Amino acid sequence: MALHRHTALSILTIAVAAAGVIAQQKAPIGYDDTPMQPNNKWHIHDPNRPQPRVVTPGPAPAAPLPPPDDATVLIGARDDLSAWQMDNGSSATWAMANGVVSTGKGRIRTKAEFTDFQLHVEFATPKEVKGDSQERGNSGVFLLGVFEIQVLDSYRNRTYADGSAGAMYGQYPPLVNASRPPGEWQIYDIAFTAPRFTGEGRVDKPAVVTVFHNGVLVHHATPFLGPTAHKQIPPYKAEFAKGPLALQDHGNPIRYRNIWIRPIKGYETE
Numbered sequence: 728m729a730l731h732r733h734t735a736l737s738i739l740t741i742a743v744a745a746a747g748v749i750a751q752q753k754a755p756i757g758y759d760d761t762p763m764q765p766n767n768k769w770h771i772h773d774p775n776r777p778q779p780r781v782v783t784p785g786p787a788p789a790a791p792l793p794p795p796d797d798a799t800v801l802i803g804a805r806d807d808l809s810a811w812q813m814d815n816g817s818s819a820t821w822a823m824a825n826g827v828v829s830t831g832k833g834r835i836r837t838k839a840e841f842t843d844f845q846l847h848v849e850f851a852t853p854k855e856v857k858g859d860s861q862e863r864g865n866s867g868v869f870l871l872g873v874f875e876i877q878v879l880d881s882y883r884n885r886t887y888a889d890g891s892a893g894a895m896y897g898q899y900p901p902l903v904n905a906s907r908p909p910g911e912w913q914i915y916d917i918a919f920t921a922p923r924f925t926g927e928g929r930v931d932k933p934a935v936v937t938v939f940h941n942g943v944l945v946h947h948a949t950p951f952l953g954p955t956a957h958k959q960i961p962p963y964k965a966e967f968a969k970g971p972l973a974l975q976d977h978g979n980p981i982r983y984r985n986i987w988i989r990p991i992k993g994y995e996t997e
Contacts, residue, residue, distance in 0.1 A: 779945075
């Protein structure tokens with residue numbers, strides 16, 4: 728029996744829409760036209776790079792974990808952003824209430840600069856999931872202002888491996904994906920050693936980072952190949968020997984709380 732013209736058009740419209748959804752689902756996420764990583768066979772943000780294995784972490788803490796008594800609290804229980812400023816040096820404009828900071832327009836960074844340190848950061852991506860890949864809960868923690876540990880909602884959210892939560896963005900994926908579900912508080916514990924340079928400004932030792940995501944090791948004394956950038960890895964500069972801590976605005980609503988830092992010093996010899 729011949730279909731009515733209106734019915735046939737409706738079926739055709741549904742079929743086209745379904746084909747579009749399937750094509751969108753099968754479309755690769757990432758880039759194959761970027762430079763090659765200097766130490767492996769993958770492009771920067773390569774869609775074919777293996778995804779980190781999923782590991783279920785322990786439950787989120789019911790309340791912020793107290794800092795050590797020698798830590799400098801950068802975001803704490805008081806609604807105080809006096810330690811922070813915008814990238815242009817003006818006062819920090821991100822909203823803060825009940826000890827929780829919400830991302831606003833523009834990046835914020837600390838007024839103080841650091842070299843070698845232990846850093847604790849607690850963050851939460853939105854409970855209501857919107858978007859996918861890099862458009863879902865995207866932010867970042869920038870060490871010395873230039874070396875990024877990626878913040879992203881990577882719970883059942885495929886993206887290019889070196890851009891997932893906990894990644895040394897554009898360089899190394901996390902060893903595993905230890906993300907909690909959207910809306911739950913997550914923790915980065917980071918040990919960082921700043922790069923060293925010769926008197927002529929050449930790299931003597933690269934920046935090195937160890938990262939725990941929700942108590943799970945995701946980087947172990949791994950050197951940064953260079954500062955963080957999208958679709959490239961720029962060279963080191965001597966000015967990267969010290970710098971601030973920065974939090975990224977990527978257009979997604981992210982919450983931060985309980986951020987503290989403490990310097991790493993050598994062993995006592997006396």
